[in-house]
Amino acid sequence: MKPPRSSKNDVFLRYKLWLAAVSGEGIVEESTYLLLKAVREKGSLKAAAEHLNVSYRKAWGDIKNSEELLGYELTEKHRGGQGGGKSELTSKAFNLLEAYDALHRKMDAAIEEAYQDFKEKIK
Amino acid sequence: MKPPRSSKNDVFLRYKLWLAAVSGEGIVEESTYLLLKAVREKGSLKAAAEHLNVSYRKAWGDIKNSEELLGYELTEKHRGGQGGGKSELTSKAFNLLEAYDALHRKMDAAIEEAYQDFKEKIK
DNA sequence: TTTCGATAGGAATTGCTATTCATATCCCCT
DNA sequence: AGGGGATATGAATAGCAATTCCTATCGAAA
Numbered sequence: 001m002k003p004p005r006s007s008k009n010d011v012f013l014r015y016k017l018w019l020a021a022v023s024g025e026g027i028v029e030e031s032t033y034l035l036l037k038a039v040r041e042k043g044s045l046k047a048a049a050e051h052l053n054v055s056y057r058k059a060w061g062d063i064k065n066s067e068e069l070l071g072y073e074l075t076e077k078h079r080g081g082q083g084g085g086k087s088e089l090t091s092k093a094f095n096l097l098e099a100y101d102a103l104h105r106k107m108d109a110a111i112e113e114a115y116q117d118f119k120e121k122i123k
Numbered sequence: 124m125k126p127p128r129s130s131k132n133d134v135f136l137r138y139k140l141w142l143a144a145v146s147g148e149g150i151v152e153e154s155t156y157l158l159l160k161a162v163r164e165k166g167s168l169k170a171a172a173e174h175l176n177v178s179y180r181k182a183w184g185d186i187k188n189s190e191e192l193l194g195y196e197l198t199e200k201h202r203g204g205q206g207g208g209k210s211e212l213t214s215k216a217f218n219l220l221e222a223y224d225a226l227h228r229k230m231d232a233a234i235e236e237a238y239q240d241f242k243e244k245i246k
Numbered sequence: 247t248t249t250c251g252a253t254a255g256g257a258a259t260t261g262c263t264a265t266t267c268a269t270a271t272c273c274c275c276t
Numbered sequence: 277a278g279g280g281g282a283t284a285t286g287a288a289t290a291g292c293a294a295t296t297c298c299t300a301t302c303g304a305a306a
Contacts, residue, residue: 010144011142012142012144013140013141013143013226014140014141014143015139015141016138017137018138019136019137019245020134020135020137027134044252045252045253054294056252056253057255057296058293058294058295060254061294064254077253077254078302078303079252079302079303080250080301080302080304081302081305082251082305083251083252084250084251084253084303085302086253087252092245095244096245099237099241099245102240103136103233103237106233106236107138107230107233107234110226110229110232110233111230114225114226114229117222118225118226121219122142167281167282168282169283170282177265180266183283184264184285187284200284201272201273202273202282202284203274203280203281203282203283204272204281205274205281206281207273207280207282208274208281
């Protein structure tokens with residue numbers, strides 16, 4: 001076997017968290033959470049998509065998909081006007097992000113807690 | 124907007140956990156953990172792959188990839204012989220699965236804990 | 247009232263990932 | 277000694293998801 005392409009020491013635990021239906025179908029993917037955060041910061045879907053380095057087409061489709069599955073809007077869309085348009089989060093989207101962040105912190109803590117033991121066990 | 128294709132009530136939090144390098148490159152993907160568990164149960168990579176409904180080619184490649192990145196073997200491979208051959212987990216792979224399962228349980232607990240609050244906030 | 251830039255969304259294309267295909271090797275058991 | 281079934285691996289193909297391309301629409305500001 002060839003020498004390892006990575007050192008045992010710089011190993012990390014990563015995860016993705018998403019909201020799903022019983023069927024397993026993703027309702028709000030992790031990438032969509034990130035997108036919503038970027039919209040909150042940037043004020044437009046276009047800027048958010050660019051920030052995350054994904055195509056506008058995909059970003060737009062992802063949010064639309066989540067909205068349809070949830071049954072409510074995550075963004076208030078404005079076409080035309082100053083700057084050409086903008087997108088803002090709805091209060092429900094704010095709630096979603098708040099809940100997501102809270103859970104995210106808990107999971108980060110669980111990983112933090114397990115990390116040393118994990119590294120020990122796999123080396 | 125059309126009526127939602129899913130009820131707010133049957134919504135679940137799902138996640139994937141994996142071991143990664145600084146670069147973000149996956150070292151042991153979640154699917155590989157599952158594969159290793161299946162090998163442990165089934166005694167062969169072929170049976171494990173079939174059990175998980177993935178091609179033998181991919182299963183084989185995934186394990187090889189993880190082994191190369193880790194720098195050690197996760198399976199003891201045996202060609203020929205009774206039954207044509209078999210694969211068994213190495214003790215390091217057992218450790219890996221043990222560590223993975225422990226962390227997995229912690230993350231499940233974090234989700235369990237946050238679940239009601241989450242559902243409340245997103246409805 | 248014309249312009250500018252973002253939202254909206256269909257259609258074609260690209261690009262990656264997994265499957266499929268093909269072939270070789272190994273070795274216990276009969 | 278030979279058969280059978282799993283491991284091993286390259287090469288081609290299929291399947292899918294994201295990007296690219298295009299064309300419309302909207303409305304504040306100049």
